[in-house]
Structure formats: structure tokens, C-alpha cells
Amino acid sequence: MEFLPVQDVRDIVRLLGEVAVLETDLPGKRRFLMNGLAKLIRADFWYWVHFKDQAEGKEPSMFMFIDGGWKSEFQRMQVAAGTNSSAVKPINESWRKLGTGHFTYRAAEILPENFWDSCDLVQQYLKPAGIADLLGSNYPLGNNIYSSMVFMRSLGCPPFTPRDVCIAHVVTDEIDWLHRQGTDVPAAEHVNKLTTRQRQVLLQLLSGDSVKQIGKKLSLSNYTVNDHMKQIYHRFGVSGRGELLAQFLAGGTAVGNQG
Amino acid sequence: MDYLPVRDVRGIVRLLGDVAILETDLPGKRRCLMQGLAKLIQADTWVWLHFKDDAKDGLPVAFMFLEGGWQSEFQRMKFAEGTISPAAEAFNSAMREGCEAHITRRRVDLLPDKEWFSSDLARLHFEPAGIGEYLSSLYPLGDKVFSSIVFLRRLGQPPFSPRDVCIAHVVTEEIDWLHRQGTDVPAAEHVNELSTRQRQVLFQLLSGDSVKEIAKKLSLSNYTVNDHLKRIYQRFGVNGRGELLAQFLAGGQAGRSDPLA
Numbered sequence: 001m002e003f004l005p006v007q008d009v010r011d012i013v014r015l016l017g018e019v020a021v022l023e024t025d026l027p028g029k030r031r032f033l034m035n036g037l038a039k040l041i042r043a044d045f046w047y048w049v050h051f052k053d054q055a056e057g058k059e060p061s062m063f064m065f066i067d068g069g070w071k072s073e074f075q076r077m078q079v080a081a082g083t084n085s086s087a088v089k090p091i092n093e094s095w096r097k098l099g100t101g102h103f104t105y106r107a108a109e110i111l112p113e114n115f116w117d118s119c120d121l122v123q124q125y126l127k128p129a130g131i132a133d134l135l136g137s138n139y140p141l142g143n144n145i146y147s148s149m150v151f152m153r154s155l156g157c158p159p160f161t162p163r164d165v166c167i168a169h170v171v172t173d174e175i176d177w178l179h180r181q182g183t184d185v186p187a188a189e190h191v192n193k194l195t196t197r198q199r200q201v202l203l204q205l206l207s208g209d210s211v212k213q214i215g216k217k218l219s220l221s222n223y224t225v226n227d228h229m230k231q232i233y234h235r236f237g238v239s240g241r242g243e244l245l246a247q248f249l250a251g252g253t254a255v256g257n258q259g
Numbered sequence: 260m261d262y263l264p265v266r267d268v269r270g271i272v273r274l275l276g277d278v279a280i281l282e283t284d285l286p287g288k289r290r291c292l293m294q295g296l297a298k299l300i301q302a303d304t305w306v307w308l309h310f311k312d313d314a315k316d317g318l319p320v321a322f323m324f325l326e327g328g329w330q331s332e333f334q335r336m337k338f339a340e341g342t343i344s345p346a347a348e349a350f351n352s353a354m355r356e357g358c359e360a361h362i363t364r365r366r367v368d369l370l371p372d373k374e375w376f377s378s379d380l381a382r383l384h385f386e387p388a389g390i391g392e393y394l395s396s397l398y399p400l401g402d403k404v405f406s407s408i409v410f411l412r413r414l415g416q417p418p419f420s421p422r423d424v425c426i427a428h429v430v431t432e433e434i435d436w437l438h439r440q441g442t443d444v445p446a447a448e449h450v451n452e453l454s455t456r457q458r459q460v461l462f463q464l465l466s467g468d469s470v471k472e473i474a475k476k477l478s479l480s481n482y483t484v485n486d487h488l489k490r491i492y493q494r495f496g497v498n499g500r501g502e503l504l505a506q507f508l509a510g511g512q513a514g515r516s517d518p519l520a
Contacts, residue, residue, distance in 0.1 A: 001265060002264060002265055003260065003262035003263065003264055003265060004263055004265055004268050005261060005262055006260060006261055006262060006263055006425060006429060009263050010267055010270065010432070010433050011427055011433075012268065012271070012272060013271060013275065013430055013433040013434065014271065015431055015437075016275035016276065016279060017275060017433055017434035017437070019275075019279045020275060020278045020279040020281075020288060020436075021285070021288070021436050022279075022341050022435075026280070029279065029280075086327070122410040142303075152488065166265060170265060170268055170269050170272055171272055173269070174269050174272040174273040174276055175272065175273070175276035175279075176276075177279075177280050178276070236417065
């Protein structure tokens with residue numbers, strides 16, 4: 001698209017103007033901006049992760065996680081499970097073919113024709129959770145690390161339009177701090193060394209779940225979850241969840257002492 | 260205009276994104292936003308003031324003042340002189356006609372070429388100072404108080420385009436804090452009680468001129484300027500320039516005492 005309706009420009013300006021005088025820290029501004037952007041493009045749910053793209057065949061490892069708009073915890077879990085499973089592979093492959101720059105796309109449009117509706121991600125994970133269309137934006141931070149935003153619409157809503165893609169792309173492309181500032185790219189190295197199970201636990205840990213909740217969600221005993229947590233803490237050189245969160249939120253410099 | 264090029268939207272988003280993480284106070288953010296906006300629409304100079312529209316002598320009462328991009332002090336003086344002189348009346352009344360809502364107009368929208376180039380404002384004030392086209396945005400704050408933003412281009416530069424109008428209008432309209440937050444509308448009452456000469460002195464004071472400079476610019480003796488200063492301080496209930504500035508910048512709440520007590 002080469003032009004945007006002035007009404008949309010107004011909405012973008014108003015949103016960014018509000019962010020500019022928000023009396024909160026950077027994570028707060030990010031969350032506010034993401035909520036506003038989701039509203040602008042009429043997305044019902046969104047999540048935002050940083051991930052390190054691995055060699056072919058291996059799934060990307062994710063870290064740093066904020067999200068919003070979920071109607072139920074089930075919905076959120078389904079998306080987390082789906083995007084951490086092999087069901088997300090075809091999308092990652094199509095996305096890689098686009099190139100190494102910042103790309104914003106409707107998942108259905110970068111996949112082979114008619115593939116999206118019948119793919120595992122939709123059939124097994126999204127549809128049962130009442131989620132239909134998916135719009136992704138991957139912003140390269142260097143060293144194979146990407147800042148990735150995903151917006152989704154409820155089942156029954158029309159798909160995202162080129163206008164939605166354009167707005168999401170322009171806002172996320174021009175605001176570099178949205179991706180970089182206060183995020184700890186070296187932390188990716190640590191996440192990378194975790195096992196798949198440990199990464200699943202980490203993801204839940206970072207979203208504030210208790211040991212009991214994590215155990216239930218991942219069908220593990222509390223003892224096993226505690227074991228995974230110990231390994232994770234060890235890997236990041238922290239002695240508890242507070243310190244771990246600080247590493248992810250404040251950019252990893254807050255606590256130092258990485259063992 | 261119903262559409263803006265995505266390229267321009269990118270420029271706007273980048274500017275606002277920069278302002279959003281600027282670690283400065285509100286006046287600093289305002290200044291950054293105005294400078295960026297001027298750049299976006301290729302304006303050389305910008306002036307932003309609040310004024311109240313019910314002075315006894317028919318001239319608007321300006322208070323709160325930010326500006327940037329002047330080529331010379333002479334240019335700045337000629338503009339200030341011109342816009343508070345009767346020469347600006349045709350332009351001011353055209354601008355305020357039906358200004359119930361926020362409006363943004365180019366010079367050519369208000370005065371056709373023929374009328375403009377033969378006007379006193381253009382001939383006596385703008386041209387000698389190398390000022391060419393202007394774009395003006397008037398945002399009503401209620402109670403006859405307006406937030407007014409003027410963008411200027413140097414003499415010889417092309418006129419502002421509808422695209423420029425659209426960008427300036429949208430950005431200044433959707434960001435309400437630009438006009439309101441940290442500005443002290445009640446201060447207008449005090450400005451209103453000053454004489455025309457006192458207002459001219461206040462205008463220079465707020466822009467940081469020394470007594471000597473003010474005297475030279477207004478062709479007054481230092482003693483007379485000091486006299487005006489005393490009156491102004493008395494009217495605002497302050498003891499010096501620092502306190503006076505604080506009233507205008509911080510919203511008038513900082514250390515105000517009742518001027519009439």
C-alpha cells in the first residue's frame with residue numbers, strides 16, 4: 001500500500017501521543033502501544049516474543065513474552081503450545097523464504113494456497129481455541145534474533161486486510177525502541193541452552209504462573225516442575241523467580257552474576 | 260485530503276516514537292515534537308503561543324511562548340512586531356472567522372496572492388525579514404483562549420501544500436496534551452490586565468532577552484524597561500524573572516501568591 005486513510009493516521013497519532021506522556025516504565029509503554037495497535041487493526045489477541053532462529057529443522061527458541069486480549073487461559077495455552085510445536089514449522093519456512101528484513105504478513109498469504117485452513121496449527125491449536133486469522137511481524141535484531149509480534153482474530157471475524165498489515169508494519173518498523181530498548185538479547189544464548197521442556201516451563205514462569213499451575217498445564221508433577229526451575233535458575237545464574245524476571249524485563253543487567 | 264502517503268505516515272510515527280521515549284519534561288517533548296513537525300512539512304521556522312482574544316485594544320494577548328528555527332534575531336523581531344501590530348488584523352480576523360473548532364490554514368487559503376503581497380504585514384514585516392509563506396493552526400481551548408501554531412518558510416520557498424496542511428492538522432489535533440498539559444490558562448487573566456507596552460516587554464522577557472536587549476529592541480531606556488518589569492512582576496505576584504517563567508512554563512501553580520493581595 002502507498003496511501004493510508006487520514007482517519008487511520010489520526011488514530012495512530014493519537015495512540016502514539018498517549019504513549020508519549022504515559023507515566024510508566026518501558027514495559028508499560030510497550031504493553032499500552034501493543035494494546036492500542038491491536039485495537040487499531042481490530043485484533044482480539046496479541047503476543048510478542050523475541051526468538052532466536054535456529055538451523056533448519058530446529059524450532060526457534062523464544063524468550064521475552066508479553067501478551068494480551070485472551071478470553072481464557074485455555075486460549076493462551078493453546079497458542080503457546082501451538083507456536084512451540086512442530087505445527088508452526090510451515091509458517092516459519094515460508095517466512096524465512098521472504099528474506100532477512102522486517103516482514104509483516106498474513107500467515108494465510110505466505111503459505112501455499114489453501115494450506116492455512118487445513119494446517120495443524122489451525123486445526124489442532126487455533127480453531128479449538130476460537131482463533132482464526134493470524135498476522136505476524138518479524139523484526140530482525142541481528143544475530144538471528146527476531147522481535148516477533150503476532151495479532152489474531154476470533155473465529156468468525158473477517159481476515160486481516162492489506163490496510164491492517166500496512167498499519168502494523170509501519171508502526172513496528174519506525175519505532176525501533178519497541179523492539180530493542182530494555183530487552184536483553186544476550187539472554188537468548190541462555191534460553192538456547194535449555195531443553196524444550198525447560199523452555200516451556202520458562203515461558204510459563206515468565207507469564208507469572210505458579211509451580212502448581214505450571215504442573216497442571218504441562219501435565220507434570222510439582223516435583224518435576226521444581227526440578228526444571230532449578231535448572232533454569234542455574235542456567236541464568238539467579239536464585240529465584242524475581243531475579244529471573246528482572247533479567248528478562250530490565251535487560252539482564254539488573255542482577256549480573258551470570259554463572 | 261482523505262489519504263496520506265505511507266511515507267509520510269512513517270515520518271510521523273518515527274517522530275512520535277522518538278518523543279515517546281525522550282527523557283525530558285513536557286516543554287522538552289513539546290519542543291522536540293514541534294521541531295520534528297516543522298521538518299516534516301519543510302518549514303524553516305515555527306512559533307507556538309497561547310493567546311486570549313479579548314484584549315481592550317483589540318490585539319490578542321499572547322502568553323506562553325515556544326519557537327525555533329529563526330535565521331536571525333532581526334527576523335524574529337520583525338515577525339513578533341508584525342503579528343502584534345494592526346497589520347496582522349486582516350489575517351487574524353480571517354483566521355478566527357468561525358473558529359469554533361480547530362482549523363489549519365495556509366496563507367493562500369486566507370488571503371489571495373494579490374491581497375497578501377500588497378498587505379502591510381507582508382511588505383513591512385515579512386519580506387524585509389526574509390519570511391515567505393506561512394501555515395497557521397488555531398486550536399481553541401475555551402474561554403476565548405487559543406493555542407496557535409505558526410510555521411514559516413523563507414522568502415522564495417514554494418507555498419505550503421494540502422499535504423502539509425493535513426500533516427500539521429492531524430498531528431496538532433490528535434495530541435491534546437500538546438496544547439493543554441502544563442499550560443496555565445488562568446495566567447491569561449493577568450496578561451490581559453497589562454498595557455500593550457507591558458505585553459511587548461513580557462513577550463521579550465519570556466523569550467529570555469536581557470533588560471538591555473529589550474530596551475534596544477523596543478527603543479526604550481533601560482530605566483523604562485525596568486519600570487515595566489516591576490509592574491509585570493507585581494501583576495503576577497512574583498519577585499523576579501525566574502518565578503515569572505515558572506508560572507508560564509509549569510502551569511502557574513509553582514509558588515504563586517495572590518498578586519492583588
